[in-house]
Amino acid sequence: MLARLVRQELSKLLPWIWLLAALSVLPQIADLLWSAPDRAVWATSTFLFNSLRDYTGIAIFAVALLLCYSGFPRDSDDGTLSFVFSLPVPRAYIFLAKVIAPGLVLSGDVLLTELLQWACHLWNPTSFGGRTFRADWQGWVIALSLALSWIGVGYGQLLTVLRRFGLLLCFSFYSTLRLLERDVPWLRALDPARVLHVEFQGQRAIIPWTTLAAHALGALLACSLAACIWVGPVERIAASFARWARRPLLAGLVGLTFTGLGIALLMRVAGRPKAKPPVSYGHDSVQLDSTPVVLRTRHYELRYPKGLATRIELLATAADGLHEKLAERLGVGAGEHVVLVDFQRRSATHAGSATWNTIRMDPFMASDSELLERTFAHETTHVLSFQASDRRLSTEGDAVGFFSEGLAEALALELRPSEAASEALQLEAALAYRRLHPSFGELIHYANFRERHGPLLAYPLGFIWTRALLSSCGRDAPRHILAALGRADAPLKLPAEGLWQHLLQRAHCDIVRVNAAWESQLAAAASALAAEIERVPDLVGGTPRLAGDEVRVRARIEGAAPDGMVFSLAVRTRVEAEQRADAFFATPSSEGELEFLVPSNLAVEGMLQFQLGLRFERRGFPVHFARAWAKSRVAD
Amino acid sequence: MERIGEEAANSVGFTLVEVLERRHGQPALLTMARTLLVRASVRSGFDWFFKAHADLPPLLEENTGESWPSFMAAYQAELDAAADRLAPALRELPTLRASLHVESTELGGDISYELSGMAAPAGRRCQLNHMPLPAYDLAASEGLKSQSIFWQPGEEHAAGRLRGQYQSGQRLLAAIDCPLPGLASAVRLAALRLEVP
Numbered sequence: 137m138l139a140r141l142v143r144q145e146l147s148k149l150l151p152w153i154w155l156l157a158a159l160s161v162l163p164q165i166a167d168l169l170w171s172a173p174d175r176a177v178w179a180t181s182t183f184l185f186n187s188l189r190d191y192t193g194i195a196i197f198a199v200a201l202l203l204c205y206s207g208f209p210r211d212s213d214d215g216t217l218s219f220v221f222s223l224p225v226p227r228a229y230i231f232l233a234k235v236i237a238p239g240l241v242l243s244g245d246v247l248l249t250e251l252l253q254w255a256c257h258l259w260n261p262t263s264f265g266g267r268t269f270r271a272d273w274q275g276w277v278i279a280l281s282l283a284l285s286w287i288g289v290g291y292g293q294l295l296t297v298l299r300r301f302g303l304l305l306c307f308s309f310y311s312t313l314r315l316l317e318r319d320v321p322w323l324r325a326l327d328p329a330r331v332l333h334v335e336f337q338g339q340r341a342i343i344p345w346t347t348l349a350a351h352a353l354g355a356l357l358a359c360s361l362a363a364c365i366w367v368g369p370v371e372r373i374a375a376s377f378a379r380w381a382r383r384p385l386l387a388g389l390v391g392l393t394f395t396g397l398g399i400a401l402l403m404r405v406a407g408r409p410k411a412k413p414p415v416s417y418g419h420d421s422v423q424l425d426s427t428p429v430v431l432r433t434r435h436y437e438l439r440y441p442k443g444l445a446t447r448i449e450l451l452a453t454a455a456d457g458l459h460e461k462l463a464e465r466l467g468v469g470a471g472e473h474v475v476l477v478d479f480q481r482r483s484a485t486h487a488g489s490a491t492w493n494t495i496r497m498d499p500f501m502a503s504d505s506e507l508l509e510r511t512f513a514h515e516t517t518h519v520l521s522f523q524a525s526d527r528r529l530s531t532e533g534d535a536v537g538f539f540s541e542g543l544a545e546a547l548a549l550e551l552r553p554s555e556a557a558s559e560a561l562q563l564e565a566a567l568a569y570r571r572l573h574p575s576f577g578e579l580i581h582y583a584n585f586r587e588r589h590g591p592l593l594a595y596p597l598g599f600i601w602t603r604a605l606l607s608s609c610g611r612d613a614p615r616h617i618l619a620a621l622g623r624a625d626a627p628l629k630l631p632a633e634g635l636w637q638h639l640l641q642r643a644h645c646d647i648v649r650v651n652a653a654w655e656s657q658l659a660a661a662a663s664a665l666a667a668e669i670e671r672v673p674d675l676v677g678g679t680p681r682l683a684g685d686e687v688r689v690r691a692r693i694e695g696a697a698p699d700g701m702v703f704s705l706a707v708r709t710r711v712e713a714e715q716r717a718d719a720f721f722a723t724p725s726s727e728g729e730l731e732f733l734v735p736s737n738l739a740v741e742g743m744l745q746f747q748l749g750l751r752f753e754r755r756g757f758p759v760h761f762a763r764a765w766a767k768s769r770v771a772d
Numbered sequence: 773m774e775r776i777g778e779e780a781a782n783s784v785g786f787t788l789v790e791v792l793e794r795r796h797g798q799p800a801l802l803t804m805a806r807t808l809l810v811r812a813s814v815r816s817g818f819d820w821f822f823k824a825h826a827d828l829p830p831l832l833e834e835n836t837g838e839s840w841p842s843f844m845a846a847y848q849a850e851l852d853a854a855a856d857r858l859a860p861a862l863r864e865l866p867t868l869r870a871s872l873h874v875e876s877t878e879l880g881g882d883i884s885y886e887l888s889g890m891a892a893p894a895g896r897r898c899q900l901n902h903m904p905l906p907a908y909d910l911a912a913s914e915g916l917k918s919q920s921i922f923w924q925p926g927e928e929h930a931a932g933r934l935r936g937q938y939q940s941g942q943r944l945l946a947a948i949d950c951p952l953p954g955l956a957s958a959v960r961l962a963a964l965r966l967e968v969p
Contacts, residue, residue, distance in 0.1 A: 179908035267909035336907040337941040338967035577914035588915075676936035677879030692879055692936070743941065764904070768880070768939030 138229050138236075145237030149206055156199065156245045164252045178263035179270075181253060182277050183332050184341070193284060193329025194310065196242065200288025201306065203238035204296045208366045227367035234366075235289060235359060242285035250278055276334065276341050283348060284331045290355025291328065293362035304391045312398035321709060321737035325350070335741040337769055344741050428480065435459040440479035440499075448479060450505055451512060458513050458551055459520075465547060466517070466524045467615040475519055477512075487511045490518035492527050506552060513548040524615070526622035535632035536621065537582035542598020543614055546606070549599075560757035563669075565596035566662040567761045570669055576601075576651050580632035588764050590706070590717075590747060600661070604653035609645035616643035668754075673697055673728070675748040675763050678705075680739070680770040687739055687770055689720075689732040691748055697724050701752040705732040706762070708745050717747070739770045774912050777949055777960030791847050796836045804835040861954065866890035870948040870961035874968055879936035881968030883946050887923060887930040887961070896923040898950040899958065900934060905943040905965060912945045923950070938968050 146153070167176075183189035211217040220230060257263035295302030310327075317324050324330055328351050335342040424443025431438045431448065434456045440448040463469065477495040487501035488511050495515040502508035521529050521543060529540045549558055568574055574597055578585050585594065605613050620626060620642035627638055633647075640647045662669065673695030680689045689705055697703070703724060706717040718738065722730045738744065749762030773781040793801045808831060829840035836843075855862065868889035875882045885900060898921040903912055923930040938944050947963035 177908070177910065185906065185908065262910065270908075338943055339907050573917045575914055581914070678936070678939055679878060679880050690879065763937075766904075766939050766942065769941040771940065 137225060138232060141225065141229055141233035142236050142240070145207070145233050146240065148210075149203060149237055149241055152203060152206065153241055153244075156241065157248060160245060160249045160252060164256055168256060176257075177260065177268040178253065178257045179268040179273065181257070182273070183281075184273060184277060184334050189332050190329055193327075193332045196246075196281065196284050197288040197291075197328055199245070200238060200242055200285060201292045201295060201303065203241055204234075204289060204292030207234035207238065207293075207296065209296045209299055221367075228363070231363045231367045235293060238292070239286050239289045242289065243282055246278065246281040246285055250274075250281075270339070273341060276343065280332055280334070280343070280348075283352070284328060287328050287331065287351045287355040290359040293366075294358035297362055297365050301390060305394065308391065308394045308398060311395075315398070321735070324709075324740075328355075333741060335743045335767075342741050342743070426480075432474075436475050436477050438477045438479065444479060444499055447499060447505065447508065451508055454509055455512065458509070459516055461551060462513065462516055462520050462547060465615065466520045467619055468520045468524045473523070475516070488515040490515040490522070492519060492522035492530070495519060506554070510548045510552040510554070510557070513551050514544040517544040517547045521614075521618055524618035524622060528621045528626070528628070529618065532621070532628055532635075534582045535580050535635050538579040538585070538594045538598040539602065539617075540598075541594050542600070542602040545595055545599040546602040547614075554757075556755035557757050560754050560759050561596045561599050562661045563665050563754060563759050564593075564761065565600045565658060566665050567669055567672060567759075568593055568597060569658040569662050571674070571761070572764065576654065577633070580636060590749075590762055590765070592760050592762070600657050601650070601654045604657050605645075605650050607657075608649045608653045609640070609643055613643045613645060671695070671698060672750070672752075672761060673701075675703075675750065675761075678746060678748050678763075678766055678768065680734070680744045680746070680768055682736060682739075682770050682772050685736050687734045687736050687744060689734060689744070689746060691730040691732070693724050693728045693730060693750075695728075697728070698752060701750055703730055704749045704751065705734070706747040706749060706765075707734055707738045708765075709738055709740050736770075742770050743767050744770050774945065774947070775960070775963050777947070777958065777963075779957035780960060783957070787851070788847060791850050792832075792836075792843070795843070795846060796838070800836050804831060807831055807835060865952050865954060866892075868950055868952070868959070868961055870950070872946045872948065872962050872964050872966065874938070874944075874946075874966040875933075876940065876969050877936070881938040881940065881942065881944075882933045882935050883938070883944070883966070884933040885921070885931065885946075885948055885962075887921070887948065887950070888928060891926050891928045892923065892953070893925055895925040895927075896950055897921070898923055898930075898948060898961075900932075901945075901947045901949060902934065902937075903945050904938065905945055907943065909965070916945075921948075940968050942968050944968070 179185050183192045186192070208217065211220055221227065223230075257269075263269055295306060298305060313323055313327055317327075325347055330344060330347045331351060333344055333347075424441055427442040429440055429442050429445060429448075431440070431452055433452055436452070436455050436459070438448055438452055438455070459475075473493050475493055475495060477497065479497055479499050481496060482498050482500065486498070488495060488497040490496070495512075495518075497511060497515060499508060502511050518529075518540065521540060529536055533540070545561065549561075572589070572593075574589075574593070578588075579594070579597060579601070582594065602614070605617075617639045620639050627635060630638065637647050640650060673693035675691060676694055677691040678689055679691075680687045691705075693703065703722055705720045705722070707720065708717040718734075720732045720734055722732045724730050734744070734746075745765060745767045747762050747765045749760060751758055751760050753759070776784070789801070792804075808828070832843060833839050866889050868887065870888075871886045873884050875884055883900065883902060887898065900919045900921055901916045902919070903915045903917060905912060919934055921930065921932060944966050945963070946966055948961045949958040950961055951958045
């Protein structure tokens with residue numbers, strides 16, 4: 137009886153089955169046709185190591201919801217539900233059939249996707265023939281995907297009671313979660329897609345059992361509640377939901393209420409006072425008259441709060457001159473576009489940011505007019521180099537991102553020279569050269585580089601690389617590189633190494649020559665600054681241990697800490713190139729021991745991702761050094 | 773390359789090309805090099821399956837008429853002959869050994885190494901190369917970091933450790949390279965993929 141009901145449900149889902157099959161097959165065919173299949177390996181194509189795993193989870197969950205909507209809600213809306221209930225079949229069987237059918241469809245889709253992955257990777261010698269495939273990982277991929285499918289079906293049964301409002305609720309939930317999860321980390325556990333977040337202890341997969349069990353139980357409860365509503369004594373509740381959910385005004389009002397609650401919660405969290413570190417970065421802001429003022433020059437439209445008029449008006453007198461010199465240097469027609477500059481927002485991490493026609497600057501990050509002009513020249517270089525390269529310096533950022541920052545630093549210092557600023561950058565680069573041994577191969581995979589070292593290291597290394605470029609290939613080399621990058625026939629599909637070789641050839645130069653000069657300049661800086669590098673203590677360790685609601689991270693400095701040196705531990709909950717890390721500070725003991733206290737909810741599945749760093753000032757300019765990001769198991 | 777080091781891998785590549793040229797002449801070698809290096813990159817599955825999926829073995833047969841097993845047998849014979857010819861010089865080379873371990877300490881994982889072999893009057897400057905690895909095994913390429921090891925003059929053993937750079941649960945590649953008298957390049961004495969417990 138149940139089997140027949142399930143078959144009937146499956147036949148109703150047939151259009152969905154074909155659609156899902158097509159959605160599984162087409163991406164694999166597209167991958168095969170338009171991307172080099174011998175570059176991807178099995179492991180990185182699974183959600184275990186794929187940065188898109190959040191979206192995989194959301195996609196499975198969304199499909200589960202859609203399939204559930206083809207069950208009771210459709211029968212109810214088509215008016216066939218009363219006919220179904222009149223059949224001589226137990227109502228529990230009817231409900232079970234409507235749960236099992238979408239579950240089977242999703243399970244089939246998961247298995248089909250995995251089968252197709254296998255088929256594509258059979259040809260790749262580094263997948264099954266190499267050591268990137270492991271049977272236990274494959275088992276977990278299938279098991280967790282199936283678990284999420286059935287959990288999605290469980291929650292879906294309850295959400296479908298609310299009809300379209302259920303979808304709205306789901307959308308609001310995910311939007312609010314994305315906004316709040318950084319400030320309230322425990323909220324992450326509410327996301328069913330977290331079931332797919334697997335960490336690794338060596339090669340052993342750490343399965344999120346607690347999350348899995350909690351959501352399995354939650355899905356079971358949701359399913360039971362849905363059963364009570366659809367086929368139990370409280371089915372009239374479903375009918376009343378159906379009535380008001382069909383009224384768009386009412387559903388919209390409820391949706392607005394929920395969204396408003398989410399925003400209120402967000403504002404409350406955002407307004408909550410943050411724990412003050414013992415030493416803070418950046419400059420304190422001062423209360424100013426915030427009336428917006430707009431000042432136009434030949435090349436810029438400057439928008440700033442009235443209280444900053446003295447500083448910005450002084451900058452405005454120099455702005456056009458800087459623009460014209462940089463435009464000439466980069467081969468851009470000056471005055472083609474007016475650049476909009478916004479001085480009205482604060483940033484915790486960046487002195488400025490730029491697109492091809494806008495600049496946003498935080499004037500409080502620049503303590504004097506010279507530094508403000510240098511930062512302005514840096515951002516203007518970004519704007520003009522984006523224009524010179526037809527914005528490819530931004531869109532092809534993985535291969536050329538380090539050059540974008542290095543060029544901006546080098547040209548800003550060329551126009552507003554400062555020996556102290558240049559030496560601080562050289563010291564940062566030399567420290568990294570001595571202790572982190574960076575290579576050009578790492579720099580031209582910029583996203584990986586920033587994931588591994590954070591966003592700051594590219595500035596000094598890119599600065600020295602640009603100087604090596606200028607000394608090896610001449611003053612016009614950046615202009616030729618940007619023009620070659622912006623050409624319609626630029627070989628953007630080449631691997632990064634090949635692209636750089638091409639760009640340097642267009643600049644009548646050679647990548648080997650520039651890289652040799654880069655290495656030699658780094659070695660020379662390290663040698664000249666050897667005594668200062670020796671005085672910067674080495675950072676060792678970083679062992680996290682759970683202590684109540686906190687994680688204590690122990691580390692040690694080797695060497696004496698000079699006065700004013702700040703030691704920090706950055707912690708992140710995701711691997712991502714952008715800086716979205718929380719910083720914690722510690723003062724070394726007399727034996728050089730450092731202990732950082734981190735809220736335990738920043739550890740994900742028992743693993744903590746952190747970066748040990750230090751910062752000090754040299755002739756008024758900050759010098760940073762940080763070890764590479766590490767991930768460690770939190771010991772009990 | 774990971775197992776024998778970059779310099780030794782380059783030497784293997786160079787001798788292979790040398791043998792190839794000796795057996796088939798420079799024109800055939802250049803034709804094959806052009807076919808291999810100047811061909812279009814693999815950009816899609818179609819390229820891979822039908823146009824550019826040409827590994828060295830089939831290309832060799834296509835361009836020189838010699839099968840891969842036959843060429844490898846000839847290469848091995850050349851290596852054996854070179855080993856006989858250079859036996860006195862090879863006997864002069866000291867045999868060096870290295871072992872690598874990872875130990876868990878209160879500050880994280882330490883990579884400890886031990887080197888042994890004939891003492892060098894002026895000492896040796898070896899390298900401990902290391903890098904973090906993902907959970908899956910792919911050939912390690914970019915990101916190898918080095919730490920200099922000074923093997924004291926007159927000593928037959930050297931030992932040391934890299935402290936607290938790797939943490940519990942991390943995987944890493946560690947390798948020891950040492951220079952040998954009489955050879956222009958360093959020799960890889962050990963290379964291991966390790967895991968911090």
